[in-house]
Amino acid sequence: MNKLKLATVWLGGCSGCHMSFLDLDEWLIDLATQVELVYSPIADIKEYPEGVDIVLVEGAVANEDNLELIKKVRDRSKILISFGDCAVTGNVTALRNPFGDPEPFLQRSYLEAADIQNQIPHEPGIVPALLEQVKPVHDVVEVDVYLPGCPSNANHIRAALEMLLMGEVPHLSGKLIRFG
Amino acid sequence: MAVKTLTINDRLVSARESETILEAARDAGIHIPTLCHLEGLSDVGACRLCLVEIAGSHKLQPACVTKVAEGMEVKTDSEKLQKYRRMIIEMLFAEGNHVCSVCVANGNCELQDLAVEMGMDSVHLNYQFPQRTVDLSHDRFGIDHNRCVLCTRCVRVCDEIEGAHTWDVAGRGHNAHVITDLNQPWGTADSCTSCGKCMMACPTGAIFAQGTTVSEMTKERDKLEFINTARKNQEWIL
Numbered sequence: 140m141n142k143l144k145l146a147t148v149w150l151g152g153c154s155g156c157h158m159s160f161l162d163l164d165e166w167l168i169d170l171a172t173q174v175e176l177v178y179s180p181i182a183d184i185k186e187y188p189e190g191v192d193i194v195l196v197e198g199a200v201a202n203e204d205n206l207e208l209i210k211k212v213r214d215r216s217k218i219l220i221s222f223g224d225c226a227v228t229g230n231v232t233a234l235r236n237p238f239g240d241p242e243p244f245l246q247r248s249y250l251e252a253a254d255i256q257n258q259i260p261h262e263p264g265i266v267p268a269l270l271e272q273v274k275p276v277h278d279v280v281e282v283d284v285y286l287p288g289c290p291s292n293a294n295h296i297r298a299a300l301e302m303l304l305m306g307e308v309p310h311l312s313g314k315l316i317r318f319g
Numbered sequence: 320m321a322v323k324t325l326t327i328n329d330r331l332v333s334a335r336e337s338e339t340i341l342e343a344a345r346d347a348g349i350h351i352p353t354l355c356h357l358e359g360l361s362d363v364g365a366c367r368l369c370l371v372e373i374a375g376s377h378k379l380q381p382a383c384v385t386k387v388a389e390g391m392e393v394k395t396d397s398e399k400l401q402k403y404r405r406m407i408i409e410m411l412f413a414e415g416n417h418v419c420s421v422c423v424a425n426g427n428c429e430l431q432d433l434a435v436e437m438g439m440d441s442v443h444l445n446y447q448f449p450q451r452t453v454d455l456s457h458d459r460f461g462i463d464h465n466r467c468v469l470c471t472r473c474v475r476v477c478d479e480i481e482g483a484h485t486w487d488v489a490g491r492g493h494n495a496h497v498i499t500d501l502n503q504p505w506g507t508a509d510s511c512t513s514c515g516k517c518m519m520a521c522p523t524g525a526i527f528a529q530g531t532t533v534s535e536m537t538k539e540r541d542k543l544e545f546i547n548t549a550r551k552n553q554e555w556i557l
């Protein structure tokens with residue numbers, strides 16, 4: 140049997156959800172026997188491949204790179220899991236939204252609150268521009284499974300992945316869907 | 320005392336005629352979700368979460384303010400009601416700024432629990448991201464309007480139990496918010512006795528104790544219950 144192709148994607152999040160995924164410890168070894176990891180921030184693969192079966196998407200859509208990548212991810216993947224509160228609700232990444240334009244935040248973070256080298260990063264083509272508003276993933280593309288939590292608890296990730304490995308699309312409930 | 324007989328979810332239930340559908344259901348061990356209702360306070364029917372279906376009426380009725388009647392046939396858990404309730408919870412999340420991961424009440428919040436109960440794994444209304452304020456002027460408490468669901472439990476507990484009437488609601492629609500005294504910083508509201516009842520009554524992380532951080536704010540509702548029971552039984556009148 141061909142192994143399922145698994146990908147993990149890191150958009151506007153703190154990487155905590157990926158850390159939580161790595162918290163699955165020895166179960167990751169079991170997982171590795173059942174899936175092929177074809178794209179991930181923990182693997183050195185530059186281009187998101189075609190024909191991905193399952194993808195975990197961490198983080199909100201916060202900048203132009205995120206926006207471009209998530210569309211590609213959707214086009215090239217069967218089951219897209221909105222992974223963690225940032226992906227599901229915007230969460231901490233979207234804390235800037237009530238204030239509108241991101242400019243005051245860049246000023247506050249990189250100029251007023253910085254101790255050294257006070258400058259707003261500006262490197263067109265390298266540093267992606269921020270979007271006006273941070274969006275949850277399902278505001279931009281269709282999502283198949285929601286796995287909230289900040290971060291998503293490792294056992295919850297496992298529960299969802301185990302169902303998917305058995306060919307079911309999980310419909311999660313109870314504490315598996317608690318925000319926060 | 321007249322007794323009424325009615326059915327709730329096809330179960331025969333008897334209740335005193337002064338009781339609401341919510342009280343009758345709870346006495347019979349039938350769960351109806353609520354948010355603005357708090358034991359011991361008057362009911363205002365503000366949140367609509369306790370809506371039930373009554374045979375012969377195509378309007379849904381809030382169980383917390385609808386009195387029982389003879390022969391009434393009530394349904395508390397139809398698919399339609401479940402859909403409706405999830406919609407209400409989604410609206411509450413979309414209208415405020417609820418960032419549970421950094422909230423004082425994370426893990427101890429009635430709104431968060433209701434979201435789990437309704438199976439809300441995501442919000443499909445557009446988040447409004449309103450610009451709201453935080454008032455930390457009081458010595459002991461704070462209010463973060465971003466997390467307020469306008470249930471008015473603070474208003475009622477302060478008025479009806481503490482007798483101070485510090486809280487009120489001002490504004491309409493999207494601008495509605497709770498205020499202290501004459502819409503002034505809480506710390507300057509002279510009527511406030513600093514009793515903390517509003518904090519105990521608040522279902523969310525909106526009213527909290529100064530100095531609490533993420534997930535630390537547990538609401539001592541048993542204290543309110545204790546006061547209510549003592550008042551009802553006149554335990555303090557010698």
Ligand code: SF4
Nearest residue numbers: 152153155223224225
């Ligand atoms: S949901 Fe929490 S842990 Fe996950 S990326 Fe966002 S902030 Fe980090």
Ligand code: SF4
Nearest residue numbers: 417419422428523524
């Ligand atoms: S008040 Fe409740 S629902 Fe709102 S952010 Fe806090 S924990 Fe979440």
Ligand code: SF4
Nearest residue numbers: 467468470471473521
């Ligand atoms: S502050 Fe709390 S108790 Fe008062 S209306 Fe808002 S959510 Fe309800």
Ligand code: FES
Nearest residue numbers: 364366367369383
């Ligand atoms: S509990 Fe009945 S309307 Fe809120």
